[in-house]
Amino acid sequence: MTEQYVFEQERRDLAMICREMFNRKNTNVAGGNISVKITAPKNMDYGVVHIKKNHDYIIMTPTMMSESWYGKLDGAQILLVDLETGKQIDGVGRLTREINMHIEAYKANSGIKCVYHSHAEESMFWATIGQDMPNVTEITSDTMTLKKIKCLPYQPACSKELADEVHKNLVDIGDDAIENIFLLNSHGVLITCTDLHEATRILETVEWNAKIAYQQTVFKGLGLLDGYKSCGRKTDAFLN
Known part of the structure; x- marks a missing residue:
């Protein structure tokens, strides 16, 4: 057709x-x-x-x-x-107005084929406190090279400063940029990937991770856990 x-x-x-x-x-x-x-x-x-x-x-x-x-x-x-x-x-x-952030992401690495930005509900908790997200679920640990999900420094939404911050951090991680997710401080998440459907999968799995990491944080605060746990071991080193 x-x-x-x-x-x-x-x-x-x-x-x-x-x-x-x-x-x-x-x-x-x-x-x-x-x-x-x-x-x-x-x-x-x-x-x-x-x-x-x-x-x-x-x-x-x-x-x-x-x-x-x-x-x-x-x-x-x-x-x-x-x-x-x-x-x-x-x-x-x-x-x-966020077209500038997308263009700067593509400029950072020619292997990037998809840029996916959302205000995902569970991940927004970590983004709004400006803290890296612990990576605790098996699927995110096994299928992504990340040891933690990094939160970028705050820059205003739609600004050149935010676009430049994204570009710099993607360049810094080299070819890991072709399958990556950043938290955008107080603004949501940004996924860079080689495929639209793969980017969607990353967001879904990170959303589950965000909720479970939050619950583990509460248990840590209550003294019920002595550290983040994943795959049968403590994973506090992921935050270093």
């Missing part, structure tokens, strides 16, 4: 992920945004939209994704952006 608009299948897939993101309470009405990098496989023309072979584009959720539509987007509302210029070239809606 011929596509009605450029990267229709990929944009419909991102719209579906956005609906699930909101329905599963992995963000709130205050926001959240996701982008996916696509390198065009060939020259394509869709009316006034011209796509250049081997050129990098991103498809991205529009501003007010959560506030206005509660995550219920269709593919045509997913925006198409020229990654080199940062300009919107297709899609119904307007660019989020």
